[in-house]
Amino acid sequence: MMELINTLISTMMSNQVSIPLAEPILELLRDIPLVGEMIALILWRPIFAALICPGLTVGGILLLFFPWIERKLCGRIQWRVGPHEIVWWLGGLIQILADTLRFLFQEVIVHKDAHKHYFLQFPFLSFIAFLLPLLFIPAGNIVAIESPYAIQIMLALICLFPVFILGLGWASNSRFSFIGTVREAFMYFAYEVSFIIAILAMIVLYGTSDMVSIVDKQSIWGIALNPIAALAFFIAAAMATSRLPFEIAEADQEVAAGPHVEYSGIAFGLIYVMCYEKAYVLSGLMTVLFLGGGSAPYIPVITDLLAPLLGDLWGAMWFVLKTIIVMTTLFVLRTIYPRYRLDQGLSIGWGAMLGLSVIALALSLALVAGGVIVI
Amino acid sequence: MEEGEQDRNIRILHSGVFSPLRRWGAKWSLWPCHFVTSCCGVELAHAFACGFDGERLGTLNMGISRQANFIIVEGTITRKMARALRIVWEQMPDPKFVNVIGACGQRGGIFWNSYNITRPSEIVPVDFFVPGCPITPESLLRGVRAVQEKIEGKERTTIKFNKVELPSGGELEERTVPTTPKLFAPTPEIKLDVKRSVDWDFGKELKDLLRKGLKGLYESITITDVNRIAIRATQEKFMEVAQRLKDIMKMDHVKNVNVIEVPHERKYVMEYMVSSYSVDELMPVIISLFTEIGREAEPEFPSLTSLWESANYSEREMHDFFGIEYKGNKGMNGKFLLPPEVDTPLRKDFKIEEEQYVFDEEAPITTPIKLPPDLVMPVPEETLEAAEENDEMVACIGPHHPGSGHLRWIMRLKGDAIVEIIPDPGYVHRSMEKLAENRLYIQNVPLFERANISDPFNMNLGYVRTIENALKIEVPERAKYIRTIMAELSRIGAFFYDCGIYSLFMGHSTGFMYAWAIREMILEAVVRMTGSRCTPSFIIPGGIRRDISDYVLDMTDNFTSAVHKRLKKYEDIFIYNPVFVARTKGVGVLTREDAIRCGLVGPFLRASGIDYDIRKVAPYEAYDKFDWEVTTGDAGDCLGRFMGRYEETKQSLSILKQAVDVVKEMPRGAVISEEALGEYKEASRDIKGHLYHAYGNLVLPKGEWTTVTESARGTVLYSIISDGESNVPYRVRIITPCWMNLRGIIEASKGERVADFWAIYGSFGYFPPEADR
Numbered sequence A: 001m002m003e004l005i006n007t008l009i010s011t012m013m014s015n016q017v018s019i020p021l022a023e024p025i026l027e028l029l030r031d032i033p034l035v036g037e038m039i040a041l042i043l044w045r046p047i048f049a050a051l052i053c054p055g056l057t058v059g060g061i062l063l064l065f066f067p068w069i070e071r072k073l074c075g076r077i078q079w080r081v082g083p084h085e086i087v088w089w090l091g092g093l094i095q096i097l098a099d100t101l102r103f104l105f106q107e108v109i110v111h112k113d114a115h116k117h118y119f120l121q122f123p124f125l126s127f128i129a130f131l132l133p134l135l136f137i138p139a140g141n142i143v144a145i146e147s148p149y150a151i152q153i154m155l156a157l158i159c160l161f162p163v164f165i166l167g168l169g170w171a172s173n174s175r176f177s178f179i180g181t182v183r184e185a186f187m188y189f190a191y192e193v194s195f196i197i198a199i200l201a202m203i204v205l206y207g208t209s210d211m212v213s214i215v216d217k218q219s220i221w222g223i224a225l226n227p228i229a230a231l232a233f234f235i236a237a238a239m240a241t242s243r244l245p246f247e248i249a250e251a252d253q254e255v256a257a258g259p260h261v262e263y264s265g266i267a268f269g270l271i272y273v274m275c276y277e278k279a280y281v282l283s284g285l286m287t288v289l290f291l292g293g294g295s296a297p298y299i300p301v302i303t304d305l306l307a308p309l310l311g312d313l314w315g316a317m318w319f320v321l322k323t324i325i326v327m328t329t330l331f332v333l334r335t336i337y338p339r340y341r342l343d344q345g346l347s348i349g350w351g352a353m354l355g356l357s358v359i360a361l362a363l364s365l366a367l368v369a370g371g372v373i374v375i
Numbered sequence B: 001m002e003e004g005e006q007d008r009n010i011r012i013l014h015s016g017v018f019s020p021l022r023r024w025g026a027k028w029s030l031w032p033c034h035f036v037t038s039c040c041g042v043e044l045a046h047a048f049a050c051g052f053d054g055e056r057l058g059t060l061n062m063g064i065s066r067q068a069n070f071i072i073v074e075g076t077i078t079r080k081m082a083r084a085l086r087i088v089w090e091q092m093p094d095p096k097f098v099n100v101i102g103a104c105g106q107r108g109g110i111f112w113n114s115y116n117i118t119r120p121s122e123i124v125p126v127d128f129f130v131p132g133c134p135i136t137p138e139s140l141l142r143g144v145r146a147v148q149e150k151i152e153g154k155e156r157t158t159i160k161f162n163k164v165e166l167p168s169g170g171e172l173e174e175r176t177v178p179t180t181p182k183l184f185a186p187t188p189e190i191k192l193d194v195k196r197s198v199d200w201d202f203g204k205e206l207k208d209l210l211r212k213g214l215k216g217l218y219e220s221i222t223i224t225d226v227n228r229i230a231i232r233a234t235q236e237k238f239m240e241v242a243q244r245l246k247d248i249m250k251m252d253h254v255k256n257v258n259v260i261e262v263p264h265e266r267k268y269v270m271e272y273m274v275s276s277y278s279v280d281e282l283m284p285v286i287i288s289l290f291t292e293i294g295r296e297a298e299p300e301f302p303s304l305t306s307l308w309e310s311a312n313y314s315e316r317e318m319h320d321f322f323g324i325e326y327k328g329n330k331g332m333n334g335k336f337l338l339p340p341e342v343d344t345p346l347r348k349d350f351k352i353e354e355e356q357y358v359f360d361e362e363a364p365i366t367t368p369i370k371l372p373p374d375l376v377m378p379v380p381e382e383t384l385e386a387a388e389e390n391d392e393m394v395a396c397i398g399p400h401h402p403g404s405g406h407l408r409w410i411m412r413l414k415g416d417a418i419v420e421i422i423p424d425p426g427y428v429h430r431s432m433e434k435l436a437e438n439r440l441y442i443q444n445v446p447l448f449e450r451a452n453i454s455d456p457f458n459m460n461l462g463y464v465r466t467i468e469n470a471l472k473i474e475v476p477e478r479a480k481y482i483r484t485i486m487a488e489l490s491r492i493g494a495f496f497y498d499c500g501i502y503s504l505f506m507g508h509s510t511g512f513m514y515a516w517a518i519r520e521m522i523l524e525a526v527v528r529m530t531g532s533r534c535t536p537s538f539i540i541p542g543g544i545r546r547d548i549s550d551y552v553l554d555m556t557d558n559f560t561s562a563v564h565k566r567l568k569k570y571e572d573i574f575i576y577n578p579v580f581v582a583r584t585k586g587v588g589v590l591t592r593e594d595a596i597r598c599g600l601v602g603p604f605l606r607a608s609g610i611d612y613d614i615r616k617v618a619p620y621e622a623y624d625k626f627d628w629e630v631t632t633g634d635a636g637d638c639l640g641r642f643m644g645r646y647e648e649t650k651q652s653l654s655i656l657k658q659a660v661d662v663v664k665e666m667p668r669g670a671v672i673s674e675e676a677l678g679e680y681k682e683a684s685r686d687i688k689g690h691l692y693h694a695y696g697n698l699v700l701p702k703g704e705w706t707t708v709t710e711s712a713r714g715t716v717l718y719s720i721i722s723d724g725e726s727n728v729p730y731r732v733r734i735i736t737p738c739w740m741n742l743r744g745i746i747e748a749s750k751g752e753r754v755a756d757f758w759a760i761y762g763s764f765g766y767f768p769p770e771a772d773r
Helices: A002-014 A020-031 A035-043 A045-051 A056-077 A095-104 A116-136 A150-158 A161-172 A175-206 A211-217 A227-240 A265-290 A302-310 A312-336 A342-369 B008-013 B019-028 B041-048 B079-091 B137-152 B171-175 B201-213 B238-247 B309-322 B381-389 B432-436 B444-449 B456-471 B477-505 B509-530 B550-575 B578-584 B592-598 B602-606 B638-665 B691-695 B737-749 B756-763 B768-772
Strands: B070-074 B097-101 B128-130 B218-225 B228-233 B253-262 B267-275 B286-294 B300-302 B325-327 B393-397 B408-414 B417-424 B703-711 B714-722 B731-735
Touching: A002 A035, A020 A035, A020 A302, A035 A045, A045 A056, A045 A116, A056 A095, A056 A116, A056 A265, A056 A312, A056 B509, A095 A265, A095 B019, A116 A150, A116 A161, A116 A265, A150 A175, A150 A211, A150 A265, A161 A175, A175 A211, A175 A227, A175 A265, A175 A342, A175 B393, A211 A265, A227 A265, A227 A312, A227 A342, A265 A312, A302 A312, A312 B509, B008 B019, B008 B137, B019 B137, B041 B070, B041 B137, B041 B509, B070 B079, B070 B137, B097 B137, B128 B137, B201 B218, B201 B228, B218 B703, B228 B238, B238 B267, B238 B286, B253 B309, B253 B714, B253 B731, B286 B703, B309 B325, B309 B592, B309 B737, B381 B393, B381 B408, B417 B737, B417 B756, B432 B444, B432 B731, B444 B456, B456 B477, B456 B703, B456 B714, B477 B509, B477 B550, B477 B638, B477 B756, B509 B550, B550 B638, B578 B638, B578 B756, B592 B737, B602 B638, B602 B714, B602 B737, B638 B756, B714 B737, B737 B756, B737 B768
Parallel strands: B070 B097, B097 B128, B228 B286, B300 B325
Antiparallel strands: B218 B228, B253 B267, B267 B286, B393 B408, B408 B417, B703 B714, B714 B731
């Protein structure tokens, strides 16, 4: 027994996240019994990745503040202010906290036509499903599960998203959620194929589907190597997260938020953050595939100063920063475009997008075959 | 409202371990559910657009009742809407709050004695009332703040009213507003074909032509005014005359269907006003075809829908109002505009409360509404059956839906295609025509303005022009120009209103904000001119209330150039957005023939290729003095309708500029015609203090007076029937453009995809309060 624990601890200790800046404090804490072990556990790379970055903590903070960023940014673009009065000297920073509390303490209505059990289970179940792909995303050199099939597993999990949304809509059993669900199903098939082909193009280019080595191989960012794949991926991500102009399944003015129309209280709160979560996962994937993951550009002075101090966090920070930029771009689309009709969305998915992704694949093949890129 | 509901939600927030957190969360996260009930919705939208930005307070407008916790009841709650209000309130999760804005929601406001008004406080527990007609955005936000404070536990009242005892007699008596007694003629003589000698050569020609064409069918043909001809026919030959008018005279659409009840003569006068879009010379001519039928318990009349489809909805309306069965019209079972419990309200024996100028403590208001226990909005049986048979789905959109406006659409869907759309209007029917019969002519000015507060000046102008036309008042030149300026400002404002709503329907919130920012500038100009944002009642018979200052003229001038810069941005973000163009191009096409058949009006008619603009066809005010063009298109699709109005707005800006330039050069002088003022000539520069003296006893000459005016969304037709004795109108008929365009929306939507419905609906700029009146 002791042997096992000792092995475990030595495994943990051999694979710790190093943060030189925090080292003096950690050193002190390590000496305290139990706390020391806890810290060793948290700083163990896989656990750190799952719990802190890019997992729960960073994800949670983003979910809490990203809606605020979005609302403020949209407000600016639309010649207004956005949330402001709640703490005026911080520009309404904790607006989403108030919304969350309100949802938390509000009545959850299960209307009589709904399938009660599924109606209540799906929001919670989907939450878990959205978190799983985060395990495979490397933030710098912190990753929970390193696998040569990481991208494939992630894809499989990402493709689960719509199933839960269909479940939500089906359990709601109302007309608008029904129409919205069918729309979601149609859109799902429309973006799925080109989404996978775009990723395939990048796998061909890098010659591996291990996320960590993909990041390592990007001496030139993927977006420069194969911009067409990046474009196809980005549009597919917009479709997958139901962003305008492809906010077809949840069209407020048409089908009254579609699958979510009957949800209230915290059940809706979970659904509300679900789209941000989806966006986070997909933006993370985009960062890894096209924007060099956690690799940091060299900025004189700042890099020299901060990189040694932050250690592993330096890469993680850059990863989060890039992810936020991708997410912001995804969300700002909302202020620029109106909404496509369902059939137009489908024809874009099955037509232009499929074409784009096939061209991207061909480009990758040509680059690899032509020996432009040596893997 | 049930027992114990009042303040229940506040109590919920103040109980439990987490009550401080609950209160804090609820306070900063009041999400109003998007429940537009009446015209105050315009100001609500201003409060949440970029001018005032209600989102600063954390109030995010959310379309869906399940996720919202705050209802802002926007003014009038009609009987029909009352049920919807209760349903929405029941749908929302606890804790939830209700604000009532506008005067109508408190005591009925200007519509207090209408047969269709209820008090929202009897239906749902109300947390706070915001007064105003309409409210201003600032006061709405203050209302939100008040609810926030109420959640915290602070009681807050806005204004404390103190009762004062007024000394009676003496000087004060003179200064109070004189309340002219209403005079109802005991046996009014109603005659639609009063002969008048007018200078109208074409009319004489036309009369001869009609005589020849209708030989032996008519009883009399009379020229009643310039461009107005009345034909009296017997009931038996009515149909035949109508057929001839359609065939020989190319009368292709119905402008108005009217019924006038004359109880003491035991008769109904059935009237159809027809006109022509196909023949250029006949465009300004309106032929009124009428007959008289006996006043039986269940009167019947052959429907003219088979000849003119544009008569359809107006006939159904008359069926609601007078209980007349139009044989051949398919919509005769059930009510169209009215709630089930109100029967034949426009008959003279249906009495409404008499006007009071001072409210008693317990002033009577219309009988309280009883909510049905099941809270279901019924859908016609036959629709459900037909849908069942053909394996279709029935979806009801509205009245509470993020994309419905204040009416309900019943959609029959087959897959993603629309089989049929059935409108269910009347949710904002405030019974203006009945109210107008019980008020003095001058009191009806603010009443009719509220038909459409997004385009108030044109509504106002239409009514006032009818009175001026009847009394043959010549308006001073300066007033004419200023009226033109106002009408054009209003037209531009209404266009941007529709732009904003259209952007929202397309899912484009930035377009909404940009358009409403421009609208805010227009309202600013209107405020400086008149003192009111939406309901100035500034145009009065004979001119305008008072002259406007040079400073405001300069501001309007600046506005015309400032708007171009913002328009450019709006163009970039919305109008030329590829997604918008893809959504609207080739969608909802109405051909020239369709447009005429449906009796479309205004820019939507012009988009289908018919060159009909009343400002050119029968110029009024100063429109014939400017250099401008009528914009027509021939695509007839959503993009065409939208772009047509957009080009028209550019023309309006140009008219505005020209008019301002002229007025600046013009010498100041009378702005109210002295002949209209009679003995109060000194008020010709400013009517202040003399309005009731001068206009209280207005009596129109006997007969029917019809005027058409080009409002922002098309022809608005006022038809006043006067007996020549009473100082209240005997009957006022108002046909608003949206009411006529309703038919077009239905036709254009057939066979299109579900999402296209909003593209079509938005392109028509449908404003339900205007349509329901």
